[in-house]
Amino acid sequence: MSPAGGRQWTAVLLLGVAVVASVLTAVRFGSVPLSSAQVLGALSGTGDPIHREIVVQLRLPRALLAVVVGGGLALAGATLQALLRNPLAEPYILGISGGAAAAAVLTLGLGLVAAGSWVLPAAAFVGALVAIALVFGVATAVDHSLDVRVLLLAGVVVGTFFTGVIALVLALSDAPAVRGAMLWMMGSLGGAQWRTVLVGATYTLPAGLVLIALARSLDLMAIGEETASFLGTDVERVKRTALGVASLVTAAGVGMAGVIGFVGLIVPHAVRLSVGSAHRKLLPLSFLAGAVFLVLADLIARVALAPTEIPIGVVTAFVGVPLFLLLLRRSHQ
Amino acid sequence: MKLAAENLSAGYPGRRRPALDRVTLEVPTGSFTAVLGPNGSGKSTLLRALLGVMAPSAGRATVDGTDARAWNRRELARLVGVVSQNEATAFPVTARELVAMGRYPHQGPLRAERPHDRRVIQRALKRCDVTELAARRVTTLSGGELQRVRIARALAQEPRVLALDEPTASLDISHKMTIVGLLRRWADRGMTVLLITHQLNLAARFADRVVLLHRGRVAAQGPPRKVLREEVMESVYRWPLHVDCDPVVGAPRVVPLDPPPGRPG
Numbered sequence: 001m002s003p004a005g006g007r008q009w010t011a012v013l014l015l016g017v018a019v020v021a022s023v024l025t026a027v028r029f030g031s032v033p034l035s036s037a038q039v040l041g042a043l044s045g046t047g048d049p050i051h052r053e054i055v056v057q058l059r060l061p062r063a064l065l066a067v068v069v070g071g072g073l074a075l076a077g078a079t080l081q082a083l084l085r086n087p088l089a090e091p092y093i094l095g096i097s098g099g100a101a102a103a104a105v106l107t108l109g110l111g112l113v114a115a116g117s118w119v120l121p122a123a124a125f126v127g128a129l130v131a132i133a134l135v136f137g138v139a140t141a142v143d144h145s146l147d148v149r150v151l152l153l154a155g156v157v158v159g160t161f162f163t164g165v166i167a168l169v170l171a172l173s174d175a176p177a178v179r180g181a182m183l184w185m186m187g188s189l190g191g192a193q194w195r196t197v198l199v200g201a202t203y204t205l206p207a208g209l210v211l212i213a214l215a216r217s218l219d220l221m222a223i224g225e226e227t228a229s230f231l232g233t234d235v236e237r238v239k240r241t242a243l244g245v246a247s248l249v250t251a252a253g254v255g256m257a258g259v260i261g262f263v264g265l266i267v268p269h270a271v272r273l274s275v276g277s278a279h280r281k282l283l284p285l286s287f288l289a290g291a292v293f294l295v296l297a298d299l300i301a302r303v304a305l306a307p308t309e310i311p312i313g314v315v316t317a318f319v320g321v322p323l324f325l326l327l328l329r330r331s332h333q
Numbered sequence: 334m335k336l337a338a339e340n341l342s343a344g345y346p347g348r349r350r351p352a353l354d355r356v357t358l359e360v361p362t363g364s365f366t367a368v369l370g371p372n373g374s375g376k377s378t379l380l381r382a383l384l385g386v387m388a389p390s391a392g393r394a395t396v397d398g399t400d401a402r403a404w405n406r407r408e409l410a411r412l413v414g415v416v417s418q419n420e421a422t423a424f425p426v427t428a429r430e431l432v433a434m435g436r437y438p439h440q441g442p443l444r445a446e447r448p449h450d451r452r453v454i455q456r457a458l459k460r461c462d463v464t465e466l467a468a469r470r471v472t473t474l475s476g477g478e479l480q481r482v483r484i485a486r487a488l489a490q491e492p493r494v495l496a497l498d499e500p501t502a503s504l505d506i507s508h509k510m511t512i513v514g515l516l517r518r519w520a521d522r523g524m525t526v527l528l529i530t531h532q533l534n535l536a537a538r539f540a541d542r543v544v545l546l547h548r549g550r551v552a553a554q555g556p557p558r559k560v561l562r563e564e565v566m567e568s569v570y571r572w573p574l575h576v577d578c579d580p581v582v583g584a585p586r587v588v589p590l591d592p593p594p595g596r597p598g
Contacts, residue, residue: 085423216437223431224420229386231490232410232438277424 008281011274015288019067022295026063027055029303062192063295068200069189069253070263070294071287072207076246076253077264078271078286079211082222082279083242084148091250091264094155094243098162099131100124100254105166105181109173113180120184121191125255127162132247134158146239148225186311187260189298196256203252207245208287214242215279222277262316263290263297266324273327293320334412334493334525336360336383340392342549343382351390352378354549360494360527360542365520367536368529369560370546371570376529377418377498379546383527384413384496396494410438414487416480416497425470428482432457432467435489457488460515462508476503484512495519496527501535513539537561538584545569561585 028034032054034042041047042055076091084093092098107113107123138154139146170178211218217238220228225235253260267290268282275281297315304310337359344351353375360366360383368376381387383394385401394401396409414435435457436450458464461481471479480503487495495516501509509532517539520526530536536543537557544554547569553560563576572589579586 081424085421087423213442216434216440216442219426219430219434220437222424223422223426223434226381226386226417227415227420229406230384230410230413230415230417231434232407234406272424276430277426278430 008275008285011281011285012288015285015292018292019288019295022292022299023060023063023067026066026295026299027059029299030054030059031307057194061194061197062189062298064197065189065192065200065256066295066298067291068197068204069257069260070267070297071291072200072204072249072253073260073264073294074267074271074286074290075204075208075211075283076250078268078279078282079218079242079246080264081268082218083239083246084152085222085224086152087269088265090261091246091253092159092259092261094135094151094247095131095158095162096128096247096250097254097259098159098166099134100128100251101185101259102162102165102169103127103130104184104258105169105173108177108181108184109169111177117191117193121196121255124258125251128247128251128254131158131162132251136243145236146243148239151243183311184258186313187258187316188301188309188312189257189294190309191256200252200256204249207249208283210245211242212280212283214238215283218242218279218283219277222279257312259313260294260316261313262320263294266320267293270324270327273330334397335362336394336396336494336525336527338379338383338392338394341379341382341389341394342391343378343387343389350549352549353382353389355392356546356549356551357392358544358551358554360525362525363520363523364541365517365526365528365539366542366544367540367557368527368544368546369531369533369536370552374546374569375549376546378549380415380417380496380498380527380529384415385409407438407441410490412492413494413496414490414492416483416487416495416500418498420483422471422479425472427467428463428469428471428474428478429454429458429467431471431482432463432486432489435486438490453491454489457485460488461485462511477505477508480504481508481512492524494525494527496529498529499531500528501530501532509535533561533566533587534579534584537586538579538582557585561587 024039027039034051038047038051039055042052073091080089080091080093081087103123103126104120107120113119135154135158139151143150170181217233220231220233221238229235268286271282271285271289275285297319298312301310301312301315338356341353341356342351343353356379368379370376382389383401385394385404388402396404396413432454436454458467461484463478463481463485466474466478466482471482474482480500484500501512504512513535516526516528540557542555543557543560545552545560552569553565561576563574566576566587567574573593575588575590577586
């Protein structure tokens with residue numbers, strides 16, 4: 001094992017512990033604060049049944065959803081940055097958030113949410129898939145080899161179209177629906193249930209494994225498709241697989257938690273600043289760091305102005321941006 | 334291992350004139366072949382089509398007798414190292430990481446670096462005189478340093494064919510001579526070297542064979558003395574030239590002259 005490889009595993013181990021620690025911390029706090037002993041009691045099934053209900057049915061699935069969504073967004077962001085060779089790329093850059101938000105706003109505006117708690121996430125997921133299909137369709141029609149510049153433009157254009165749809169629906173909706181839509185668009189993990197966690201994990205964990213298996217190809221794609229090809233990569237296959245997988249993970253995340261900004265952009269950069277750009281390190285560490293970041297962000301969103309819950313997008317911006325600037329400054333000193 | 338093209342044509346969408354027009358040539362095993370030609374004469378396209386990253390519109394290219402498009406890209410990358418012109422540095426990888434990418438075709442997606450990989454990487458860094466740069470991020474390197482790191486990456490592939498597109502363009506005299514001297518030495522030991530360059534005198538001095546491209550076609554090919562003749566070079570480069578034999582190195586020497594009166598320039 002080389003020294004670099006040793007450091008990598010140490011980092012994975014440390015961040016893995018941090019994920020568990022952040023989840024256990026998040027589970028303690030809320031309208032009813034619990035001690036560590038009470039949490040452990042609830043988890044082992046021996047504690048107060050009310051505590052048990054709070055921990056097992058409310059806080060734990062919520063924290064685990066934060067793990068899945070935060071990790072997934074960071075993973076998707078790192079992947080898209082490499083494929084598009086663009087440090088500004090983030091999971092929503094290909095219009096996915098626009099499609100999801102338009103679908104969500106439509107269901108809210110038309111009052112369809114009354115049909116059940118599953119309607120909104122399902123609609124957002126479908127909206128995201130429609131946006132992906134549109135972007136890939138447009139890009140492929142223009143250039144058969146899926147030129148990443150064309151793809152980026154297609155993403156911007158499709159995103160702009162959905163922004164128009166959102167504006168139209170909002171203009172025609174009443175005030176409560178507009179408020180609901182705005183809050184959804186800033187992201188929330190409030191809808192977490194064991195079912196959502198399960199669905200999210202089903203998408204995100206296999207996707208993570210696929211992307212990690214492509215890590216070396218992503219290293220090469222990040223320095224150029226021609227070079228990647230000369231170094232033995234099947235460029236078209238890698239591009240389609242990685243873009244497809246990253247898009248699905250993002251769509252699943254948007255469906256379950258709305259549009260949560262900054263995680264997919266900032267976490268991969270922060271990890272790059274600490275361990276470099278090789279994707280075999282970058283991808284797993286981004287997943288773990290994104291998970292920790294979103295669990296803690298959600299904790300702040302719940303308790304900072306309790307009993308009012310602030311949108312998690314606000315927290316990721318307020319906490320993520322200064323944190324990132326600090327890292328950036330340190331890395332340049 | 335030899336490269337060959339038979340009536341190879343290739344073009345880009347939206348352009349009427351093909352970038353390569355019925356090119357037939359051979360890069361023999363263990364030869365040092367230089368490709369010359371004005372800007373836009375099809376040199377880089379030739380490299381892409383010869384190595385199968387670009388589909389020909391007609392004719393075919395072969396690597397070691399097998400159609401270049403039929404090769405598994407990973408297997409080909411174990412035999413052919415390429416230093417191309419365009420490469421992005423959007424993210425700060427270190428010089429060592431960039432050179433280690435030359436091992437990827439040997440490693441596949443998951444296998445970790447082995448002692449042999451590390452030895453090959455060390456040797457490649459040393460041969461290109463970039464060992465001290467190993468820990469530097471490539472975004473902080475000068476153009477010449479980066480170019481040498483990229484040549485080291487191609488060497489780390491342990492190739493039997495080395496193809497380079499303008500590798501010496503940003504190098505100073507000592508590094509330029511070192512690199513071309515190394516290419517010559519590797520060719521003498523059996524490596525097939527294909528060098529695309531604008532440095533006519535360097536090609537004339539070090540290459541065994543020269544291919545002169547003009548508007549996508551082969552204007553002349555053969556030993557430097559046969560190809561670098563005044564009338565051929567003048568008509569291809571559209572500039573008055575003087576060609577003689579360099580008394581110091583004993584190779585053809587091309588000297589661009591002043592333009593005749595009335596011509597722009």
